[in-house]
Amino acid sequence: MDKNAFFPLSYGVYIITSKYEENFSGCVVNTVCQITAEDKPKLTVAVNKENYTTELMQKSKKVNIAVLAQDTEFLLIGKFGFRTGRDYNKLEDTMYITGENGIPIITESAVSYIECNILQEIDCSSHILFVLEAQEASVLNNKPALTYDYYHKVLKGKTPPKASSYSR
Numbered sequence: 001m002d003k004n005a006f007f008p009l010s011y012g013v014y015i016i017t018s019k020y021e022e023n024f025s026g027c028v029v030n031t032v033c034q035i036t037a038e039d040k041p042k043l044t045v046a047v048n049k050e051n052y053t054t055e056l057m058q059k060s061k062k063v064n065i066a067v068l069a070q071d072t073e074f075l076l077i078g079k080f081g082f083r084t085g086r087d088y089n090k091l092e093d094t095m096y097i098t099g100e101n102g103i104p105i106i107t108e109s110a111v112s113y114i115e116c117n118i119l120q121e122i123d124c125s126s127h128i129l130f131v132l133e134a135q136e137a138s139v140l141n142n143k144p145a146l147t148y149d150y151y152h153k154v155l156k157g158k159t160p161p162k163a164s165s166y167s168r
């Protein structure tokens with residue numbers, strides 16, 4: 001199989017967050033997808049089984065999505081995309097608000113956010129595909145959103161092994 005065929009697939013870049021009891025984590029993902037456009041739109045997100053965020057999503061059945069801006073600092077991507085929240089408080093020195101659902105939302109470098117309930121989990125070997133239903137959503141500013149293509153080609157960003165897509 002020529003994995004180069006996957007490179008032209010398009011994605012955005014997001015920070016998803018979840019919390020169960022006093023435990024919090026969040027991670028960078030590129031796999032958020034809007035599936036329906038009804039009153040409470042459905043979305044999906046694919047998250048690696050080993051991510052701490054996955055465990056908290058499975059327990060709380062809630063997740064919030066921050067859509068990142070094109071001018072997002074690498075420091076924020078580094079914190080949420082290359083470190084685990086198992087042994088590190090990612091909220092420290094990060095701008096966030098608490099959503100209606102009680103789960104923190106990363107507002108630093110975000111252009112909008114969506115608060116979601118988790119409806120279903122689908123096992124996809126290394127990853128779990130979560131089916132989500134939006135409960136609340138808000139636009140924070142009109143900055144351009146960061147795309148995965150821009151992250152790789154312009155910012156020369158890297159992707160860790162746990163990301164869903166093939167790494168260049």
Ligand SMILES: Cc1cc2nc3c(=O)[nH]c(=O)nc-3n(C[C@H](O)[C@H](O)[C@H](O)COP(=O)(O)O)c2cc1C
Pocket residue numbers: 013025026027028029030031046047048049050051052053054077080081082083084085086127151157158159160162163164165
């Ligand atoms: C640009 C980028 C995209 C990523 N996309 C995904 C993704 O779609 N799914 C995933 O599970 N991890 C993805 N990751 C990796 C997670 O963000 C990373 O494993 C994180 O450290 C997990 O943190 P946690 O253990 O606190 O949940 C991505 C990372 C980067 C930098």
